[in-house]
Amino acid sequence: MSEASESSARQLATDARDRVRFEEEALDLSDQVYGVARRLVGSREEAEDLVQETYARAFRSWRSFQPGTNLRAWLFRILTNLNIDRGRKVQRTPDLQPLEESDYFLYNKLEENAGDGAPDERRVVERLSQNDAVTALADLPHDFRDVVLLVDLADFTYSDAAQILDIPIGTVMSRLHRGRRMLKGTLATAATDES
Amino acid sequence: MSGFAFDPCDKCEQMMQPYLDRVLSDVEIKEAEEHLDGCEYCRKRYRFEVEFRTFVRQAVAEPMSQELKEKLRSLRTPL
Numbered sequence: 001m002s003e004a005s006e007s008s009a010r011q012l013a014t015d016a017r018d019r020v021r022f023e024e025e026a027l028d029l030s031d032q033v034y035g036v037a038r039r040l041v042g043s044r045e046e047a048e049d050l051v052q053e054t055y056a057r058a059f060r061s062w063r064s065f066q067p068g069t070n071l072r073a074w075l076f077r078i079l080t081n082l083n084i085d086r087g088r089k090v091q092r093t094p095d096l097q098p099l100e101e102s103d104y105f106l107y108n109k110l111e112e113n114a115g116d117g118a119p120d121e122r123r124v125v126e127r128l129s130q131n132d133a134v135t136a137l138a139d140l141p142h143d144f145r146d147v148v149l150l151v152d153l154a155d156f157t158y159s160d161a162a163q164i165l166d167i168p169i170g171t172v173m174s175r176l177h178r179g180r181r182m183l184k185g186t187l188a189t190a191a192t193d194e195s
Numbered sequence: 196m197s198g199f200a201f202d203p204c205d206k207c208e209q210m211m212q213p214y215l216d217r218v219l220s221d222v223e224i225k226e227a228e229e230h231l232d233g234c235e236y237c238r239k240r241y242r243f244e245v246e247f248r249t250f251v252r253q254a255v256a257e258p259m260s261q262e263l264k265e266k267l268r269s270l271r272t273p274l
Contacts, residue, residue: 030267031259106247124243125243125247128247152252153252
């Protein structure tokens with residue numbers, strides 16, 4: 001083998017090794033990717049399609065990933081972009097209803113609703129239902145939900161979320177703030193209606 | 196300048212989410228923690244917020260199917 005072809009063979013082997021490593025690392029993150037995808041869309045089937053598309057695209061464009069940078073953020077960027085490309089319904093900017101004044105209001109409401117029957121304070125959270133949480137999250141306008149999912153479910157920092165969604169960090173903070181309040185508002189109503 | 200009483204619990208409430216998100220400065224963290232140490236009202240609400248985050252995470256979690264896992268593996272580049 002000539003020196004040139006030897007070096008290009010070596011290059012190919014290195015490429016293949018990097019590629020395998022990249023694919024394995026990406027696959028290790030699939031539970032997290034699915035977890036968020038499932039809440040971005042309305043059904044399990046759609047979520048499965050979205051995750052497959054995400055990985056197909058990630059594997060196809062692996063060369064555009066710069067080793068040493070944040071693979072998890074890179075994958076989630078593909079996921080959220082694909083989700084937007086799927087042509088989710090254009091949503092009118094929601095009429096911004098006044099938020100509950102207080103961050104403590106969900107707790108206060110649950111405590112108040114428990115009456116004087118010496119509620120076990122430590123388990124106040126148990127008065128919330130799992131289904132209500134799923135519905136409340138699904139009901140968030142998607143701009144707000146995207147941010148809440150990335151920060152509260154996938155544990156991204158504000159700045160990672162800003163890069164993933166390609167929005168300013170201040171927008172991440174205000175959507176997060178608002179999204180969390182809306183979520184709590186819905187849950188407060190649901191919990192007090194049911195009891 | 197009086198008339199606007201400074202309520203440390205209001206301040207604590209405003210700092211609660213940023214505190215839990217770990218985005219406060221060292222000075223602010225110290226301030227929040229000193230208040231929480233001495234205030235049962237806010238401490239209860241702090242404990243609730245911690246549990247609430249865990250609750251939401253668990254409530255909306257749905258594991259992916261083994262089939263999907265297999266499908267994703269099959270998308271890898273053949274060697």
